[in-house]
Amino acid sequence: MKCVTILLATLSPLLMASSCGSGSSTTGGGETVSTPSPTSTTAGFDGNFAVSEHGSFDEPWAAAFVPGTDVIVVTEKGGSIRGMNTANQRAIFFTGVPQVDYGGQGGLGDIAFLPSEASSTIDRRTIYLSWAEAGSGDTRGAVVGRGQMVCEDHQSCEIRNMEVIWRQAPKTTGRGHYSHRILFSPDERYMYVASGDRQKLDPAQDRSNTLGSIVRLNLDGSAAADNPFGDEIWSYGHRNILGMDFDAQGRLWDMEHGPKGGDELNLVKRGANYGWPVRSNGVHYNGDNIPDHSADDGFAKPAISWTPVIAPGNMVFYRGSLFDGMKGDALISGLSSNAIVRVAIDGESAIEVARYDMGKRIRSVIEGPDGALWVLEDGSGGRLLELRPQ
Ligand SMILES: [Ca+2]
Numbered sequence: 176m177k178c179v180t181i182l183l184a185t186l187s188p189l190l191m192a193s194s195c196g197s198g199s200s201t202t203g204g205g206e207t208v209s210t211p212s213p214t215s216t217t218a219g220f221d222g223n224f225a226v227s228e229h230g231s232f233d234e235p236w237a238a239a240f241v242p243g244t245d246v247i248v249v250t251e252k253g254g255s256i257r258g259m260n261t262a263n264q265r266a267i268f269f270t271g272v273p274q275v276d277y278g279g280q281g282g283l284g285d286i287a288f289l290p291s292e293a294s295s296t297i298d299r300r301t302i303y304l305s306w307a308e309a310g311s312g313d314t315r316g317a318v319v320g321r322g323q324m325v326c327e328d329h330q331s332c333e334i335r336n337m338e339v340i341w342r343q344a345p346k347t348t349g350r351g352h353y354s355h356r357i358l359f360s361p362d363e364r365y366m367y368v369a370s371g372d373r374q375k376l377d378p379a380q381d382r383s384n385t386l387g388s389i390v391r392l393n394l395d396g397s398a399a400a401d402n403p404f405g406d407e408i409w410s411y412g413h414r415n416i417l418g419m420d421f422d423a424q425g426r427l428w429d430m431e432h433g434p435k436g437g438d439e440l441n442l443v444k445r446g447a448n449y450g451w452p453v454r455s456n457g458v459h460y461n462g463d464n465i466p467d468h469s470a471d472d473g474f475a476k477p478a479i480s481w482t483p484v485i486a487p488g489n490m491v492f493y494r495g496s497l498f499d500g501m502k503g504d505a506l507i508s509g510l511s512s513n514a515i516v517r518v519a520i521d522g523e524s525a526i527e528v529a530r531y532d533m534g535k536r537i538r539s540v541i542e543g544p545d546g547a548l549w550v551l552e553d554g555s556g557g558r559l560l561e562l563r564p565q
Pocket residue numbers: 412439449450451454455468475476477
């Protein structure tokens with residue numbers, strides 16, 4: 176296919192891209208039928224990646240590949256789900272998405288599938304979703320639901336029997352800091368759910384609620400039997416956790432928003448208290464001081480923190496080998512930083528080793544089946560990008 180080089184001025188005046196356009200064929204009746212094909216670029220993002228564009232979404236929030244397949248599924252904050260078979264670019268439409276409380280930072284959130292259900296077709300899978308649920312009065316809170324995804328013809332999928340199996344408690348006013356990230360343990364015995372502080376601060380130090388904590392649950396949403404405090408809580412003193420992943424050693428890490436400054440990457444340990452809102456390497460938005468983490472403050476300290484903030488959208492450890500030397504590094508999507516931030520881990524410490532300027536707020540970065548990176552821009556019209564080595 177002949178590609179035409181164009182200048183994508185909206186991304187960066189220096190970003191040269193080539194548009195391969197759509198292929199076309201002529202039917203027997205003489206009409207031209209377009210077949211979708213991604214737009215490819217020959218260079219981009221500081222020359223680090225070959226970039227292909229796969230359409231745009233309405234406020235995309237999270238993405239996941241259906242295990243064992245080339246199908247990527249994307250949640251949109253307003254309460255819809257759209258998929259695409261990355262092998263042939265075919266769109267997959269979803270019905271049966273639960274009603275969500277949309278507004279502020281809330282709406283439809285995370286999506287997760289069980290790796291143990293991997294198979295070559297997507298016919299029927301367990302699907303986990305998180306979303307903001309309205310409560311009584313002017314309150315709301317995050318929930319996690321579990322249902323079945325039934326795909327009859329590989330072009331449309333229905334979510335059936337979606338049942339709420341966990342609720343953040345208590346529901347509160349406001350529409351911020353839900354967190355509601357879902358992560359299965361590597362052995363798939365447990366489900367970790369990030370429960371943000373709902374912008375209420377002090378509840379993060381109060382273990383009588385689940386705000387500002389990471390909870391560890393069985394796959395049916397009940398509290399795991401051997402949690403440190405005999406309830407759902409695994410760790411606490413968190414603020415707004417938007418990234419969680421296990422590293423190759425099976426250690427849990429979280430990436431959370433600080434206030435004005437003080438974004439944190441934490442190695443998450445059983446029963447540990449991460450200090451919010453007593454300690455933060457940032458300050459309150461009004462400039463009021465918050466003492467920084469210190470060696471003797473009694474709280475678990477971040478492996479690395481950022482001021483100014485990167486404003487994480489999510490975080491994954493790179494497991495593949497497509498990108499030379501990247502295996503084991505954490506990749507963090509950056510909202511206000513318009514970047515993908517790459518962090519190397521050394522024992523229990525971490526260091527930023529690269530920052531890839533993407534020119535837009537980046538909501539999510541995940542790894543595809545063959546090690547390519549799949550990136551969602553933030554907001555209305557946020558594009559799905561596929562990044563490969565140059
Ligand atoms: Ca902290």
